[in-house]
Structure formats: C-alpha cells, structure tokens
Amino acid sequence: MTAVSTLASSRDLLQHKFQQLLNGKLVDGAASQPVIDPATGRVIAHAPVADRQQVDDAVAAAKAAFPAWRDAPVADRADIIRQLANIIEERRDEIARVIVLENGKPLADATADVEYSITWARHIADMSLDGTVIRDDDEAYVEVRRKPIGVVAAILPWNFPFFQFVYKLAPALLTGNTVVVKPSPTTPLSALLVGEALRSLVPAGVVNIVGDAGEVGPMLTSHPDVGKVSFTGSTAAGKRVMASGAETLKRIVLELGGNDSAIVMPDADVKKTAAGIYTWAFANSGQVCISIKRIYVHSSLYDSFCDELAERANNAVVGHGLDPETELGPIQNARQFETVKESLKLAHAQGTVIAGGEVLDGGGYFVRPTVVRDVDESSPLVSAETFGPIRSVMRYDDVDDAIARANNTPYGLGNSVWGEDLDAAEQIADRLESGTVWVNTHFALAPDVPFGGRKQSGLGVEFGREGIEEYTDAHVIHIARQ
Structure with missing residues (x-):
C-alpha cells in the first residue's frame, strides 16, 4: 500500500x-x-x-x-x-x-x-x-x-x-x-x-x-x-x-443549499464590515452553501461599502491552490464552471459590475471574484443560490424592509447581521428565518453547536x-x- x-x-x-x-x-x-x-x-x-x-x-x-x-x-x-x-x-x-x-x-x-x-x-x-x-x-x-x-x-x-x-x-x-x-x-x-x-x-x-x-x-x-x-x-x-x-x-x-444574507446596519464600521463580509462571501471561491450571497447595506453606507468590497475583490490573488500566494482557487468542476459563466452574463446584463466579472485564461476553471451593485432582486443572480464567486449588494433604507427582503427566499440556512449596537443586531437576528444567525461574523461553526437549515x-x-x-x-x- x-x-x-x-x-x-x-x-x-x-x-x-x-x-x-x-x-x-x-x-x-x-x-x-x-x-x-x-x-x-x-x-x-x-x-x-x-x-x-x-x-x-x-x-x-x-x-x-x-x-x-x-x-x-x-x-x-x-x-x-x-x-x-x-x-x-x-x-x-x-x-x-x-x-x-x-x-x-x-x-x-x-x-x-x-x-x-x-x-x-x-x-x-x-x-x-x-x-x-x-x-x-x-x-x-x-x-x-x-x-x-x-x-x-x-x-x-x-x-x-x-x-x-x-x-x-x-x-x-x-x-x-x-x-x-x-x-x-x-x-x-x-x-x-x-x-x-x-x-x-x-x-x-x-x-x-x-x-x-x-x-x-x-x-x-x-x-x-x-x-x-x-x-x-x-x-x-x-x-x-x-x-x-x-x-x-x-x-x-x-x-x-442556502442563499444567505448579510444585513449591514447604519452604525457599522464600513472597512471592518467589508473585510468580514468579503471573507465569508468569497471563501472557497463562493462555493459554500452557507456563504454570504446577498448583502443588504443601509443607504447611508452603500457607496462606501461597495467601494471597499470591490477593492478587496479586485486585489484578490486567484491561482493554483499550491501557489503560496493564492487566495482564491478555481471553480471545482467543469459543469459548475459553465453555471458560473452563465451567472456572469446575468451580472453584466442585470446589474453594475464593480469588480471582477470575467473568466481567467490558463486552462483551469478560474473566475475573478465579482461584485455586483444596483441589481434588482427579481434577478436569478439574487433570488437563486449563486454557487460561485459572484456577490450582489443591495441598498435599503428601513430595517424592517431589509428583514422582509432577507426572509423572502425558500432557503433558510444562515444569515448574519453587522453593526456596532449589539442589542439592536440581536433583535434583527431573532427575526431572520434561518437555522443560524451570526452577529459580526458568519460561517462560524463548532463541533458542539448544532447546525442545520430551515425551510x-x-x-x-x-x-x-x-x-x-x-x-x-x-x-x-x-x-x-x-
């Protein structure tokens, strides 16, 4: 052997x-x-x-x-x-x-x-x-x-x-x-x-x-x-x-599957929150059932948050996983690669691509991490699970509206809330319909904490x-x- x-x-x-x-x-x-x-x-x-x-x-x-x-x-x-x-x-x-x-x-x-x-x-x-x-x-x-x-x-x-x-x-x-x-x-x-x-x-x-x-x-x-x-x-x-x-x-x-949302409260630290959301939106090149896929940001922070998230995506090193410089690897298989390429077409047609948006040449199944803003939630890019490195950022003005939009999905795996007022964040978390809701983090699993989905x-x-x-x-x- x-x-x-x-x-x-x-x-x-x-x-x-x-x-x-x-x-x-x-x-x-x-x-x-x-x-x-x-x-x-x-x-x-x-x-x-x-x-x-x-x-x-x-x-x-x-x-x-x-x-x-x-x-x-x-x-x-x-x-x-x-x-x-x-x-x-x-x-x-x-x-x-x-x-x-x-x-x-x-x-x-x-x-x-x-x-x-x-x-x-x-x-x-x-x-x-x-x-x-x-x-x-x-x-x-x-x-x-x-x-x-x-x-x-x-x-x-x-x-x-x-x-x-x-x-x-x-x-x-x-x-x-x-x-x-x-x-x-x-x-x-x-x-x-x-x-x-x-x-x-x-x-x-x-x-x-x-x-x-x-x-x-x-x-x-x-x-x-x-x-x-x-x-x-x-x-x-x-x-x-x-x-x-x-x-x-x-x-x-x-x-x-999951179509997890992240709700960014108006008191959130934009730089810190963008860093955290970027990590848990694009980990494993977005190929995670419980990764952040829909991002709701208060209008007062929307433009600055989009800029921060796009900057991180644009600076990401994409390559072979054995290269020590690599931060994001490829799409795992050819079939999923074709699915992700279709999602890229939707991103360009139905939103404003502010980072990424393209396939990389070289023989592998590589897609640049892609950030899309100004996309309508009727788009499959938002309403369906996007299993790849493409993430949509939507604005909101009223937190009740953000909660309703986050819950408007057949999925219920995870969600997260991001902000400085932890009591207010907890109240929002309690209203989100998913097996797990995190505050100021996401995808934080532990062997002693049950994990499962709703809906x-x-x-x-x-x-x-x-x-x-x-x-x-x-x-x-x-x-x-x-």
Whole structure:
C-alpha cells in the first residue's frame, strides 16, 4: 500500500492505484473515471466506480457487521475514532495537498479543513451517549436511551470532500452504526486514501467506501437495507434523496443549499464590515452553501461599502491552490464552471459590475471574484443560490424592509447581521428565518453547536448533541413502581 504521505504531487496521484473499501478489502471498481485538477484541467488520477453489485455488496457487508459493532463498548468505538484522528494528524500536510489537487482550494484552506476534521473527530469521540432520565419517582422510572439505526449512507459533496467525510463518519461510528460512504464523483481521492488506513483500523464491513460516476447515490438512498442517509448537496438533489428514501421511511438528514444574507446596519464600521463580509462571501471561491450571497447595506453606507468590497475583490490573488500566494482557487468542476459563466452574463446584463466579472485564461476553471451593485432582486443572480464567486449588494433604507427582503427566499440556512449596537443586531437576528444567525461574523461553526437549515435548506442537524442523536432512534424504558 502506498502511504498517504507519499502522495504529494499530481504525478504521485496519477501513479497511485485508488481502490474502494469493501468488507475490509481494497478492491477495484467495476469501472474507473478520471479525476481532474480544476486549476489546470488535467487528469491527476483515476478513481474506481462501483456498479450495482458492488453497492449491494457494500451494504450487505455493513449490515452483517452491524450487530457486533452495535454491541461493542462505546469506549472501544471512541478509541477507534481517536486513532483515526491521530492518523489524519500524522498525515495532515499530505492530505491537505491531495485536497488542493482534487478540489482546487488554496493550501491554507485545505489544511484548515484537515484541522477541523481532527478537532471534530476528537470532540465526537469524547461525547457521552448516556441516556436521559425523564422521571424517577415513586410511580415510575422513565429513561430515554439512544439506539443506533443500522446502515448509514454518507453522501458527500465536492466543496468540502474531506471535512464532511470525517464529520459524518465519526458520529455514525460512535453511536454504533455501520457506514457506506459515497464521495463526490469529482473529489473522491482524499476519502479513498483514508479508506486505506481504515481497512486495518475498523472491523471488516464497519466502514465501506464506494466510488461513483453519478449513479451510485440513488442506489444507496433507495436501498432497503440502508436505515439512514446523511446527505449534503443541493436542494434539488435533497428532494430526490427524500423521495427515494420514502418507501422505507429512512431516517434522513439533509444539509442543502442556502442563499444567505448579510444585513449591514447604519452604525457599522464600513472597512471592518467589508473585510468580514468579503471573507465569508468569497471563501472557497463562493462555493459554500452557507456563504454570504446577498448583502443588504443601509443607504447611508452603500457607496462606501461597495467601494471597499470591490477593492478587496479586485486585489484578490486567484491561482493554483499550491501557489503560496493564492487566495482564491478555481471553480471545482467543469459543469459548475459553465453555471458560473452563465451567472456572469446575468451580472453584466442585470446589474453594475464593480469588480471582477470575467473568466481567467490558463486552462483551469478560474473566475475573478465579482461584485455586483444596483441589481434588482427579481434577478436569478439574487433570488437563486449563486454557487460561485459572484456577490450582489443591495441598498435599503428601513430595517424592517431589509428583514422582509432577507426572509423572502425558500432557503433558510444562515444569515448574519453587522453593526456596532449589539442589542439592536440581536433583535434583527431573532427575526431572520434561518437555522443560524451570526452577529459580526458568519460561517462560524463548532463541533458542539448544532447546525442545520430551515425551510428548503435542510432537514435535521449536524454537530452537537443534537447532531449525534440524528444517528440514533429514541428508545424509552418505562418501569412502573406501583
């Protein structure tokens, strides 16, 4: 087996034989597909692709492994998660470079994803699964215990391919479930590499990783032996997942699209606020479900804020993620690149582009960070989720109007409020319809804080005690004492 620590260049990846993890064995796919470096457009590796039989074999292996894993002491399961965190930590730099090559994000961001994975895994391993006593009196003892569901299908997106792999896997394992992981077709490498280490870390069948070219997801979401699906992706895809799982009433957690707003209050510090909003609007080249996509600025600050935001966008260094000067990488895949180019056309046709607005030459899927002002909210650039480095700035005069406009969306993942009067900001935050509202920051996630969406941005939550419990069913023990 080639160690992850040797896979630090595109040549290494191209020469490495990537395999699936099925029932404790590394196996080839029924087919294979190329993996593209989005910064160059070149093939950097070939990844396995499962067929129906291999998907069925993976689920069968997970189902067979479930009883013994369910009955294993929680402390033993937690220790394996800690060992996984240690392996990731030892190979941090190499895993980060692989993420850069398959995903495109800058190395600093990829390294942060790996660090988050380590933090999340260790936090989850330390969590208690003790039951909750509801009643303990002369009449009865009532306790709610949490029981694992069975086989969990973890379906990963391409924007955070490694972090989401770990934060779906760790709680599933801790709670006693077995897992079939399906990475995104365009970013499978980091998960497949860690699968090599998992082969000797967990009992056969407890974790299985299958390759995909776009057809495996429905096989898992409709499979009668899959008890839960944890899915991150678009709202449209999430609806299909939910429909697919309906026949067997699967437990489903969906973390879906978002069209997050930021409301800039009239007392905001323009320079400081523009810096913060720029960071969380353009992180990962705008390819984040919970990034800021609609910016509402009080008229008294509108022109100066637009100038500040545009200056930051114009000064951004866009390039290959392995270049230490790079601040923003490419669009992750060719299909999304075409979608973003259509959004650029809308920006020029329906607003005033004050920064960016163009595609960069050079072979990769590069788009300059783009700021658009004076755009009507009926434009799809504002009303739909723009998953790329294009952000719209709208003005408002009355805060009630800003709140109503921010809430006028089918999405409800996150929002933020920016200003100096924290009491007033909190009052605005309380009225915004999203799973999370931040004040003077955005995208501030933590392993102990539940995260999920309202409306069409999702179902259920990740993280925190609540996120752990999503991998379980409630089991009530009621003992009568009279």
